[in-house]
Amino acid sequence: MTVPFVRTAPSPTGYLHIGNxxxxxxxxxxxxxxGGRFLLRYDDTDKARSKPEFAEAIAEDLAWLGVVPDASIKQSERLGLYDEAAATLRAAGRLYPCYESADELDRRRKRQLARGLPPVYDRAALKLTAADRAALEASGRRPHWRFQLDWEEIGWADLVRGPSHVDCASLSDPVVVREDGTYPYTLPSVVDDVDMGITHVIRGEDHVTNTAVQIQIIQALGAAVPVFGHHNLLTTASGEGLSKRLGHLSLRGLRESGVEALAVAALSVLVGSSDAVRPVSSLDELAGLVDLAHVSRAPAKFDEHELEALSARTLHHFEFAAVAERLRALGIPASEPFWLAVRGNLDRLSGAGVWWRVVEGPIEPLVVDKAFAAAAAALLPPEPFDQTSWKSWTQAVAAATGTKGKALFMPLRQALTGRDHGPELAALLPLIGREKALKRLAGETA
Structure with a gap:
């Protein structure tokens, strides 16, 4: 395989959602x-809708996911390249001027649909004479420019869908230059892919038809056609399509909710494939799991409840080194023994703060049976505590008091932590220490 150079091309017109x-x-x-490279390309030629704050948000969201581009470009800074390409295509006779207004085109499409015909542009502009065009321009009309498709079948070997083809005779000639000289998506995308040497274009299946058009433009520019792959799309759990405009499952919102970025990444690419959704410890591990040939053709549902569960499972698998800096950022100067003790009880990393306060104190202990607590305190072994201290202590307390099961363990948990449930006390007791444990058994704030 050619060493891949791939790109993503978000428009800075809103926050990225999970489908992006x-x-x-x-x-x-x-x-x-x-072993390839990744380009971040901002498709920001829509001046009215593209905003710098959304471009900044894209970079922040990608950094949160752990996605680091090898290079980044902005289409708004490359307009000269698109002008050159348009001039080349005009000189080759592949672009032609059209003068219909949006309303005229809409009425024409409706008439075609009413007659049972596909709403494909009829190339009426090709019938205009030079005099016709001059008269239209004299009246104030400005042309938009369409790329004249060859009416042929375009085929390619798709990384996801396998052998694919589109009959271009069923398509309208695409508008590649607007009346005001600005560019919609099609031509800049092709020009940038060619200029940057993009080898593989991987995108949603809603671009399948665009691929046939873009292959023709690439060929008309005399460039090499990249490899294409079109994956299935994500929907909400209810089957609704995702939209930046409606704010569906935005990465920003997910990040602010505290779910793990690795869980978001794993679910977003493993769902809707033959690979089982599972927690991963790194993006490199995930890269080894993801195979485009395993992606289903049917839309995939992204379930927030499944994400919550996967996020918790991801946390439970993290080693201390993976979270140490993040814990410190939360004001938790934790240690590896603390992390190993509490991670299995967390659904958010921020929840570690609750257990750090339990360990460090002070807390209000819950002591219901003072006689039982006093007996337990008298049997508390000397330090240093280790992982066996809890078992030996509770065995001694059980023998002395005749209690067992919940009647034995619940009062000790309530006294030591002030809570009815939580991490294994065999791991917490050495962290709490003997001095605080004795005070809490005595009902003192410690």
Whole structure:
């Protein structure tokens, strides 16, 4: 395989949602798996809707996911390249001027639909004479420019869908330059892919038809056609399509909710494939799991409840080194023994703060049976405590008091932690220490 150079091309017109993340991650993980490179390209030619704050948010969200681009570009800074490409295509006779207004085109499409015909542009502009065009421009009309498709079948070997083809005779000639000289998506995308040497284009299946058009433009520019792959799309759990405009499952919102970025990444690319959704310890591990050939053709549902569960399982698998810096950022100067003790009880990393306060104190102990607590305190072994101290202590307390099961363990947990449930006390007791344990058994705040 050619060493891949892939790209993602978000428009800075809103916050990224989980569907955007799916496509971005498929690209980044593919490059990671095959020793390739990853380009972040801001498709920001829509001046009215593109905002710098959304571009900044894209970079922040990708950094949160752990996606680091090898290079980044902005289309708004590359307009000269698109002008050159348009001039080349005009000179080759592949672009032609059209003068219909949006309303005229809409009425024409409705008439075609009413007659049972596909709403494909009829190439009426090709019938205009030079005099016709001059008269239209004299009246104030400005042309938009369409790329004249060859009416042929375009085929390619798709990384996800296998052998694929589109009959271009069923398509309208795409508008590639607007009346005001600005560019919609199609031509800049092709020009940037060609200029940057993109080898693989991996994107959602809603771009399948675009691929046939873009292959023709690439060929008209005399460039090499990249390898294409079109993955299935994500929906909400209820089957609703995702939208930046509606704010569906935005990465920003997920990040603020405290779910683990690795869980978001794993679920977004493993769901809707033949690979089981599972927790991973790193994006490199995930890159080794993801295979585009395993992706289903059917839409995949992204369930927030499944994400919550996967996020917790991901936390439970983290070694201390993976979270130490994040714990310190939360004001928790924790240690590896503390992390190993509490991680299995967390669904958010921030929840570690609760157990750090239990360990460090002070807390209000819950002592219901003072006689039982006093007897237990008298049997508390000397330090240093280790993982066996809890078992030997509770065996001694059971023998002395005749209690067992919940009647034995619950009063001790309530006194030592002030809570009815939590991490294994065999791991917490050495962290709490003998001095605080004795005070709490005596009902003192410690």
């Amino acid at each position: 993340a799916r496509s971005i991650l498929f690209n980044w993980l593919f490059a990671r798996r095959h």
